[in-house]
Amino acid sequence: MSSFNIRALNKEDWSTYRELRLLSLQDSPDSFGSSYEKEFSFSRDEWVSRLDLGNMFKSALPLIAELSGVAVGLAWGLLHNPRDKTAHIYQMWVSPNVRGQGVGSLLLKNIIAWSNELNLDYVSLSVTTINKTAVKLYKTYGFEPYGALEALRKGSELSVQPMKLKLCAIAG
Secondary structure: OOOOEEEEOOHHHHHHHHHHHHHHHHHOHHHOOOOHHHHHOOOHHHHHHHHOHHHOOOEEEEEEEEEOOEEEEEEEEEEOOHHHOEEEEEEEEEOHHHOOOOHHHHHHHHHHHHHHHOOOOEEEEEEEOOOHHHHHHHHHOOOEEOOOOEEOOOOOOOEEEEEEEEHHHOOO
16 A cells, blocks of 8 residues: 655745646646646746635635645645635645545545534535545545535536535544
8 A cells, every 4th residue: 555645835836836737737638727828828936826825815725735845636625714614625636646546535534524624514525526536535534515516617518516524524
């Protein structure tokens, strides 16, 4: 069994984040609301500012999974507004080379633990309905569909299903 390291990104990791994010958008273009073409044009300052958590008015947990020092997974936990008591998961992606080895579970566990530490009530995400593997993973952790299907992006024929996990249902 491979040993994966999960760690939070900081602004000094901007080039690693950029590389992994662009790779995710190329590998799985039907999984994200953004596109490779859009984010490829971002400046260095844009990538650094995304990871400059000191300048954010919200709480964020940008994570990567590494195997032998190579980034192989990405996920962001984000708290938009502390009053709504809900963390949101964005940019969840695992490299095809390590899919099925538990990386997605490790990233989810870290964001759920972070959400519990913040005393939140829910963790929310949206998943492309055609991504059956991701839907199954989220359901395994107790995420349930809520709300209506939404378009992946403006003009897209693909739909995303919002899903939510009630944290009080998680046993310590």
